[in-house]
Structures are given as C-alpha cells and as structure tokens.
Amino acid sequence: MHRITLALLLLSSPALSATLECRVIGVADGDTLTCLTADKRQERIRLRGIDAPERKQSFGERSRQNLSNLAYGKTATIHWTKRDHWKRIIGSVWVDPADCPGCGHTLDAGRAQLANGMAWWYERYAKEQPQEERHAYEFEQAEARARSVGLWRDPQPIPPWDWRRGKR
Template sequence: MQRIILALLLLSSPALAAQFECRVIGIADGDTLTCLTADRKQERIRLRGIDAPERKQPFGERSRQNLSDLAYGKTATIHWTKRDRWKRIIGAVWVEPADCPGCGHTLDAGRAQLASGMAWWYEHYAKEQPPEERHAYEFEQTEARARSVGLWRDPQPIPPWDWRRGKR
C-alpha cells in the first residue's frame, strides 16, 4: 500500500521526481525514444529540455541518428516528473558513454544532443528543468553555436517550433 501511495505522489507532484531503468529499443527522432521497462512495458520518452529538428527538417535525420548512436540498444536511467498530453514521459535520459565502458549511466543524452549541435535548448520549458540541468543545457547550446557545430553551421537555422508552425 505504501508503494502505491508513493507512486501516486511521485506522479502527481512536479516537485518530486521518479526514476527507472529501461532498455532503449527505438528512436523516433532527435528528442524522442522508446524503451522497454523491466516489466516488459514500452514507454515513449521525450527528452526534457530540448527540441530537435523534425525528421523532414534540415539536420532532422542527423539528429535522430546521433541520438540513436548515443542510446539505442543501451540500458538507460530515466529521471522524470511528468507525462505530456500524448502520455509520453518527459525526462532526462542517462546512458553509459560509448567511450567509457563500465562508467555507468553518466551521459545525459539531451545534453549530448545540445553539445553536438543536434537540438535546441527548449527555453520555453526551462522552468520544468532542475536549475543545474537548465544551466548546463543553456551552456551546451551556447558553446555549440559558438563552435558552429551541427545545425549551427546553418547561418539561419529554423527552430523546430517555428518549423512545425510552417515558418520555413
């Protein structure tokens, strides 16, 4: 009974966070993946704090491939506080870095997407991020932009939120 009450509290309170491990079994795009939990349930995960180019948008397929290289087939730890209107979990996805076997889940996939210039920091939702994560994500985007990596090679990259509204 205590577990059920705790689970309900975690799901209903944005101040409290939950976490679980799963195996990444699919990559939809540069900010959404599917994983399989220990009880064999599939969960769609939307990476908190980033917005990646749409698949038909410039850099969209490269962004999807980069997230796949980071996470596909790996065990991940998901830290989350809410679901969106499509029932996706909104959370941070942590995996073991490819260059550090045995290091554990020390790579934040969302932050890595920003560092490689494969996503935008989704500033509109920054308040939903823990302060340390928010500052790290803002920093990674600023650095990627300054280095002109990934989508920042384009002199006027179109943010996905504008692309979806048809501002191409």
C-alpha cells in the same frame, strides 16, 4: 477533500520525481525514444529540455541518428516528473558513454544532443528543468553555436517550433 487536494499538489510538485530503468529499443527522432522496461512495457520518452529538428527538417535525420548512436540498444536511467498529453514520459535520459562502457549511466543524452549541435535548448520549458540542468543545457547550446557545429553550421537555422508552425 483535503486529502485529494494534497495528493494533487504532491503529484504536480516538480520536486517529486520518478526513476525508470529500461532498454532503449527505438529512436523516433532527435528528442524521442522508446524504452522497454523490465516488465516488458514499452514507454515513449521525450527528452526534457531540448527540441530537435523534425525528421523532414534540415538536420532532422542527423539528429535522430546522433541520439541513436548515443542511446540505442543501451540500458538507460530516466529521471522524470511528468507525462505530456500524448502520454510520453518527459525526462532526462542517462546512459553509459560510448568511450566508457563500464562507467555507469553518466551521459545525459539531452545535453549531448545540445553539445553536438543536434538540438535546441527548449527555453519555453526551462522552468520544468532542475536549475543545474537548465544552466548546463543553456551553456551547451551556447558552446555549440559558438563552435558552429551541427545545425549551427546553417547561418539561419529554423527552430523546430517555428518549422512546425509552417515557417519553413
């Protein structure tokens, strides 16, 4: 019994993480993509720490296209600690930046979505992010908002969590 309890504690520990290497083969929206692993398994990935506009929402398609420009067709490194109730991996997605294709996986796609004003920092789940990532994401959102880029051009952008609840 003690071994099972210890195993469950270790599995739920945010300090433990896994890394996945895969090729991005699909982009569903501004915060969800599909990867193909080396052993030909498809994995759905939900970018940790952001929430992008829904596809039918204002800026939804632009957000999806931006993530596609950042990641589609590229090899990615996913750092993750959990799956959601839809079995998607929740993690950070790292790819080669477009302006430096040989630099390695140095671009955090979630952070780039925030910097381009294509997503909100998902404060509700901030405690699930490493502290450094949490601060970087908060900063990127504040900067995008101050520069009025992307969805921040709208004087009253509707966060996707409100839009999903019918506050359209």
